[in-house]
Amino acid sequence: MRSIWKGAITFGLVNVPVKVYSATEDHDVSLHQVHAKDGGRIRYKRTCEIDGKVVEYADIAKAYDDGDRTVILTDEDIASLPAEKSREIDVVEFVPSDQVDPIMFEKSYYLEPDSKSVKAYALLRRTLEETDRTAIVQFALRQKTRLGALRVRGDVLMLQALLWDDEVREARFPSLDEKVTISAKELEMSEALVKSFESDFEPSKFTDDYQDQLKELIDAKLDKGDSVDTAETFGETAEESDGGGEVLDLMEALRRSVEKNRAAKEPAKKAAPASKGAAKKSPAKKKASA
Numbered sequence: 001m002r003s004i005w006k007g008a009i010t011f012g013l014v015n016v017p018v019k020v021y022s023a024t025e026d027h028d029v030s031l032h033q034v035h036a037k038d039g040g041r042i043r044y045k046r047t048c049e050i051d052g053k054v055v056e057y058a059d060i061a062k063a064y065d066d067g068d069r070t071v072i073l074t075d076e077d078i079a080s081l082p083a084e085k086s087r088e089i090d091v092v093e094f095v096p097s098d099q100v101d102p103i104m105f106e107k108s109y110y111l112e113p114d115s116k117s118v119k120a121y122a123l124l125r126r127t128l129e130e131t132d133r134t135a136i137v138q139f140a141l142r143q144k145t146r147l148g149a150l151r152v153r154g155d156v157l158m159l160q161a162l163l164w165d166d167e168v169r170e171a172r173f174p175s176l177d178e179k180v181t182i183s184a185k186e187l188e189m190s191e192a193l194v195k196s197f198e199s200d201f202e203p204s205k206f207t208d209d210y211q212d213q214l215k216e217l218i219d220a221k222l223d224k225g226d227s228v229d230t231a232e233t234f235g236e237t238a239e240e241s242d243g244g245g246e247v248l249d250l251m252e253a254l255r256r257s258v259e260k261n262r263a264a265k266e267p268a269k270k271a272a273p274a275s276k277g278a279a280k281k282s283p284a285k286k287k288a289s290a
């Protein structure tokens with residue numbers, strides 16, 4: 001990985017120099033637009049509406065239009081802003097970790113201790129762990145002043161950019177004002193369904209089926225051209241799930257769901273070895289046979 005920014009975490013008189021790295025990456029297959037008739041590439045040109053000429057990136061600036069006037073802002077203008085010049089990740093408060101709503105999380109970054117800051121870095125990391133607190137910080141990155149949450153992930157300090165409060169919409173749905181009565185039996189059955197799905201979250205178990213299938217389709221078309229048979233490539237898909245268009249009441253749907261999930265787990269239980277060594281299975285195997 002290559003660092004995208006250098007700065008320092010500051011709280012009180014403590015200064016922790018760090019390097020910032022993007023913590024996530026996009027794995028989507030890259031596609032571009034073409035003319036469906038002949039496969040010709042569709043390209044977009046940056047043209048000036050006054051002289052009609054193509055404009056080079058180096059000659060492009062940002063602007064604000066208030067309806068009557070236009071203010072042009074160059075890269076130099078924006079770089080002159082005090083917040084843009086700041087290289088500090090300024091801690092403003094430490095809050096209980098469960099008070100940070102995940103809906104506010106945006107981009108994630110890893111922080112690496114820079115130069116001789118390892119002890120200060122380790123101390124901050126340990127303090128956040130021991131107190132179960134998240135540091136709320138403010139910083140400037142890529143021409144934006146940002147709010148962030150500084151927390152621990154494994155042995156690394158992670159900085160997660162947060163949305164500003166006014167960027168999170170309120171959910172107001174009239175349908176939620178309707179009074180609903182939930183019986184004790186319905187709640188009991190619903191809890192049983194949840195219990196039948198219980199597990200520990202392991203992200204590595206899940207795959208992006210859409211991207212895998214898209215790659216498979218691309219490979220098939222590269223091999224066979226436009227004559228590829230998608231039904232042959234992917235197999236026949238089921239027309240309807242179990243139950244089809246049958247309308248079930250809530251209790252019946254819950255009951256059938258619990259029974260179906262339990263039945264699906266039975267083969268795994270029977271396949272589990274009955275020897276003494278079976279009691280010392282790895283966590284992953286225990287989960288599969290639960």
